[in-house]
Amino acid sequence: MSATRRPGRNHLFVPGPTNIPDRVMRAMVVQSEDHRSVDFPALTKPLFEDTKKVFGSTTGTIFLFPASGTGIWESALSNTLARGDKVLASRFGQFSHLWIDMANRLGLDVVVQEEAWGTGANPERIGEALRADTNHDIKAVMVVHNETATGVTSDIGAVRKAIDAAGHPALLFVDGVSSIGSLPFKADEWKVDCAIAGSQKGLMLPAGLGVICVSPKAIKIAEGSSGSNDRLARVYFDWEDHKKQNHLGYFPYTPSLPLLYGLKEALACLFEEGLENVFHRHHVLGEATRQAVAAWGLKTCAKEPKWNSDTVTTIVVPEGVDAAKIIKHAYVRYNLALGAGLSEVAGKVFRIGHVGDLNELSLLGAIAGAEMAMLDNGISVTPGSGVAAASNYLRENPLSKA
Numbered sequence: 001m002s003a004t005r006r007p008g009r010n011h012l013f014v015p016g017p018t019n020i021p022d023r024v025m026r027a028m029v030v031q032s033e034d035h036r037s038v039d040f041p042a043l044t045k046p047l048f049e050d051t052k053k054v055f056g057s058t059t060g061t062i063f064l065f066p067a068s069g070t071g072i073w074e075s076a077l078s079n080t081l082a083r084g085d086k087v088l089a090s091r092f093g094q095f096s097h098l099w100i101d102m103a104n105r106l107g108l109d110v111v112v113q114e115e116a117w118g119t120g121a122n123p124e125r126i127g128e129a130l131r132a133d134t135n136h137d138i139k140a141v142m143v144v145h146n147e148t149a150t151g152v153t154s155d156i157g158a159v160r161k162a163i164d165a166a167g168h169p170a171l172l173f174v175d176g177v178s179s180i181g182s183l184p185f186k187a188d189e190w191k192v193d194c195a196i197a198g199s200q201k202g203l204m205l206p207a208g209l210g211v212i213c214v215s216p217k218a219i220k221i222a223e224g225s226s227g228s229n230d231r232l233a234r235v236y237f238d239w240e241d242h243k244k245q246n247h248l249g250y251f252p253y254t255p256s257l258p259l260l261y262g263l264k265e266a267l268a269c270l271f272e273e274g275l276e277n278v279f280h281r282h283h284v285l286g287e288a289t290r291q292a293v294a295a296w297g298l299k300t301c302a303k304e305p306k307w308n309s310d311t312v313t314t315i316v317v318p319e320g321v322d323a324a325k326i327i328k329h330a331y332v333r334y335n336l337a338l339g340a341g342l343s344e345v346a347g348k349v350f351r352i353g354h355v356g357d358l359n360e361l362s363l364l365g366a367i368a369g370a371e372m373a374m375l376d377n378g379i380s381v382t383p384g385s386g387v388a389a390a391s392n393y394l395r396e397n398p399l400s401k402a
């Protein structure tokens with residue numbers, strides 16, 4: 001039996017993978033090349049410098065791995081820590097949970113600070129835990145900047161202040177998988193030691209290119225741990241192998257050539273728009289989505305405005321409604337892909353991703369589709385209310401600052 005043809009473009013509004021600009025897709029259609037040729041560094045060397053700008057860093061070192069974000073979590077942990085090391089982590093959603101799970105499975109001793117889903121990292125509690133750790137046993141603090149499951153953004157600047165105020169030397173690891181390239185990220189200013197990104201969200205590429213920006217402090221710690229017996233095992237993700245090759249423009253193993261060409265073009269898109277404009281655009285689109293949710297009379301999973309994410313809005317459906325049905329209906333009937341509720345919030349929420357390459361009218365398509373799918377499933381929102389609220393807001397708030 002052949003699959004049903006769905007005419008027109010699919011409206012992809014999951015919070016990653018995101019829509020890929022046409023010019024980035026074209027840039028990825030390349031013939032294979034020798035990745036050890038004399039010409040290859042002309043492509044790769046500028047990528048290391050240019051990618052740093054998206055992380056808000058001039059002092060960091062960029063490593064590019066053929067991996068997804070999960071691999072880059074492992075890269076941060078395995079290059080800097082030893083078996084049994086204590087790390088402090090906040091858990092408030094599925095991705096912070098999965099990273100904690102990985103740390104446990106790698107043999108780290110994870111001190112978990114549970115926060116309510118819909119909130120984020122609590123700098124006061126982090127500061128307290130670090131002040132109590134007078135022996136400095138805690139080697140790293142792990143925070144997910146933008147919890148994609150709940151649509152919550154944590155204040156990394158405040159976390160850094162809490163670490164400094166406690167006078168604690170722990171490394172700061174930040175998962176920026178669904179923030180970097182879309183939300184302001186200041187790796188140098190916040191002294192983030194490992195900032196973690198994947199290609200399929202703000203970088204507007206397919207999944208498969210994992211990016212990490214590593215501080216000089218973390219580089220030194222990784223170098224220092226190389227001879228130690230109890231260091232975590234690392235092979236594929238070992239920064240040392242990359243360092244030997246990257247400065248010459250090469251990689252220790254075969255890189256994904258299309259993704260490197262795609263990255264070059266995606267960075268050009270971001271820089272042409274201007275990073276400040278990119279961040280502003282995400283803020284306006286995020287706010288427009290929240291206006292729609294309020295007009296529907298529904299609530300976001302984010303418990304207070306200070307937690308609102310400008311890349312994903314997680315919408316709580318009324319009690320007794322199965323959100324999974326709305327998501328399936330939106331896809332089958334309207335060719336609209338909405339994000340599913342994960343783990344604790346499965347069936348209770350659906351997500352609208354507003355991350356990457358999108359504008360007012362694409363977002364309004366998703367809001368209209370979500371509205372229709374809810375109405376079709378018996379949720380009594382006022383027809384047109386979300387679209388009206390969002391479009392009124394968008395008319396008054398241009399996407400570009402210029």
Ligand SMILES: Cc1ncc(COP(=O)(O)O)c(C=O)c1O
Nearest residue numbers: 068069070095146148177178198
């Ligand atoms: C915040 C966050 N961290 C980590 C991941 C895992 O990344 P990947 O699926 O690329 O391995 C995701 C995936 O959506 C994410 O949203």
